[in-house]
Amino acid sequence: MRALLPSLAVLLLASGTAAAQSGPTEPPPKPMPDVSALISRLSLERYKATVKGLTSFGDRRQGTERNRKAVDWIEAQLKSYGCPSERIKYLYDPPPPSERAGGAPAGGGAPPVAPGEVPRISGGGRPRGNRARTGVNTDPMRQPDEKLRALNSEPTKNGPREEVFCTKVGSKFPNEMYIVGAHMDGHGWGEAANDDGSGTALVMELARIFSMPDVVTERTIRFALWNNEETGLNGARAYVEQRQALQGKEDPPGSGKYPEPKWLGMIQHDMMMFDHGAPGADGTVSPEQRPEADVNIEFQSTAKKAEDAMTLAFFFHRANELYATDYPAQVGPHMTNTDSTPFMDLIPAISLRENERGVHVGAGWDPHWHQPTDVFATFSDKDFRLGLNAAQTTGGAVAELVRTTIKK
Numbered sequence: 027m028r029a030l031l032p033s034l035a036v037l038l039l040a041s042g043t044a045a046a047q048s049g050p051t052e053p054p055p056k057p058m059p060d061v062s063a064l065i066s067r068l069s070l071e072r073y074k075a076t077v078k079g080l081t082s083f084g085d086r087r088q089g090t091e092r093n094r095k096a097v098d099w100i101e102a103q104l105k106s107y108g109c110p111s112e113r114i115k116y117l118y119d120p121p122p123p124s125e126r127a128g129g130a131p132a133g134g135g136a137p138p139v140a141p142g143e144v145p146r147i148s149g150g151g152r153p154r155g156n157r158a159r160t161g162v163n164t165d166p167m168r169q170p171d172e173k174l175r176a177l178n179s180e181p182t183k184n185g186p187r188e189e190v191f192c193t194k195v196g197s198k199f200p201n202e203m204y205i206v207g208a209h210m211d212g213h214g215w216g217e218a219a220n221d222d223g224s225g226t227a228l229v230m231e232l233a234r235i236f237s238m239p240d241v242v243t244e245r246t247i248r249f250a251l252w253n254n255e256e257t258g259l260n261g262a263r264a265y266v267e268q269r270q271a272l273q274g275k276e277d278p279p280g281s282g283k284y285p286e287p288k289w290l291g292m293i294q295h296d297m298m299m300f301d302h303g304a305p306g307a308d309g310t311v312s313p314e315q316r317p318e319a320d321v322n323i324e325f326q327s328t329a330k331k332a333e334d335a336m337t338l339a340f341f342f343h344r345a346n347e348l349y350a351t352d353y354p355a356q357v358g359p360h361m362t363n364t365d366s367t368p369f370m371d372l373i374p375a376i377s378l379r380e381n382e383r384g385v386h387v388g389a390g391w392d393p394h395w396h397q398p399t400d401v402f403a404t405f406s407d408k409d410f411r412l413g414l415n416a417a418q419t420t421g422g423a424v425a426e427l428v429r430t431t432i433k434k
Contacts, residue, residue: 057348060432061425065349065418067235070407073414076227079103080210081217081402084174088211088254089118089182096210100251101190103230109192109237109249116264118254119184151360151385158305158390162214169215169398178215189253189261194236196245196287196428201274203246203287204424206232207262208295209255209365216400220380220392220409223402225295226251228417235421236430245428246287252365255296262365270372291338291427293420294366294377297387297395298413299405301380305390315408320354321346321416322386324361324377329370332359338374342423346415349422353415358382378416 080086083096097113104111169175189210196202208225212218233249235241254260272286301319302312323342325335339357346355361367362384366375377383381391394400 055344055348057422058426058430061422061430062349063432064235064241064425064430065421067238068231068414068417068421070411070414072234073227073231073417074407074410076103076230077219077223077410077413078402080223080226081219084177085212085214085216085218085400086210087178087182087213088187088257089184090180092177092180093211093253094188097188097190097251097253100210100226100230104190104192104233104249107192107230107234107237108239109194109233111190111192113188113190114261114265114268115186115188116260116268117185118187118257118260120257151358151382158309158311158393160388160390160395162396163398164215166215171401174217174401175215187253187261187264189251189265191248191250191265192233192237193249194233194241194243194247196247197242198244200246200282201276201284201287202290203248204290204427205248205250205292205369206295206420206424207250207252207292207365209252209261211253211256211261212396212400213256214396214400215398216394217402218400219402219405220299220400221297221395222255222295224298224413225379228295228298228413228420231417232421232424236425240433242431242433243425243428244430245290246284247424247428248287255365259363259365259368263368266368266372289369289373291373292366292369292375293342293424294364294375295379295416295420296364296377296383297379297381297392298416299380299409300392300394301412303391304386305393309390311391311393315406315412319380319408319412320356321350321412321419322379322382323355323357323419324379324382325357325359325375326361326367326370327359329361329375331370331372331374334374335361335370335376339376341427342376342378342419345423345426346419350415350418353412355419360384378420380412 083092086096208229209222210226252261269286274288303316323339325339343355361377364377366377369375
């Protein structure tokens with residue numbers, strides 16, 4: 027196995043999880059005590075409370091006052107954790123659909139299928155089995171809650187946009203960084219509780235525990251809450267465009283400060299809670315979380331950094347076995363339509379979610395996707411616990427990657 031990241035290569039070799047180092051006589055890996063202690067600071071009730079706080083802003087559609095208020099609220103929460111925050115500012119002003127190439131909608135879609143070809147969804151997966159209809163609800167009257175309907179009534183407007191991130195600075199290698207992200211905007215006339223309040227709350231909860239005063243990390247972690255994901259990953263793309271060239275530059279020289287440390291990896295979280303299985307022949311999905319639900323860890327097999335991303339994904343799979351309490355993980359090669367995409371040709375980039383985005387979610391496995399039913403009350407503790415297990419997975423993996431210790 028060739029070295030891909032300074033911290034990841036060392037940790038893989040030390041833990042015996044690299045394929046070249048493993049064997050039937052190798053003892054199973056053990057959790058690191060300080061990492062276990064850190065992950066124990068996550069709780070189901072705190073995770074639910076953070077999702078609930080986000081839903082108070084409705085669907086948080088980009089280009090609205092409710093979206094701007096949600097950005098302010100997220101930043102206030104991050105500051106309360108002791109995680110120093112900053113903002114990315116950019117302009118979202120796309121041409122109307124009639125002026126786009128071929129009249130195509132923003133964000134593109136699956137490529138056309140030639141006669142005789144096997145159909146593929148965006149990202150490379152092949153749809154199979156029963157499928158249910160999916161789409162984005164644009165009818166306000168489908169939202170029966172009048173207060174929520176009124177909250178979501180302001181239409182989006184093009185113009186300036188902002189998104190927030192906060193940073194845990196590394197004690198030994200402040201110039202190297204992992205990015206942990208989720209998008210905070212939504213649409214569909216619900217509360218965007220799962221898409222993507224669930225991922226946003228996960229990132230915020232990790233920012234909270236890593237920012238505790240007794241927690242020390244050798245490398246830097248950035249917790250990013252992207253905006254404009256639903257319009258084509260615009261917030262994540264703006265971050266890459268504005269900050270890629272700043273990586274690893276000390277500013278001011280000799281200060282030991284790095285406004286944009288070198289990117290070692292990017293971990294995205296998008297829809298974390300609903301794994302109820304495939305739709306039946308009638309198109310309906312079970313109301314209960316399936317017992318075999320799992321945390322889906324995706325990399326994109328066609329990315330320039332696919333090999334490194336795959337290794338990173340399996341490192342997260344190992345962390346799930348060590349630190350997650352309830353649900354296992356699986357690794358898949360089809361990462362699509364998520365904020366890790368702008369990073370995937372630059373650095374190892376992976377995405378955690380409830381199901382495979384194209385094959386599962388795109389085939390109707392989550393009937394609340396972009397719908398008025400994506401509200402806090404829809405989800406049970408089993409659903410929220412799946413999101414918590416994703417937080418435990420990412421928290422455990424990142425804590426090992428940045429070499430976390432807890433001061434006694």
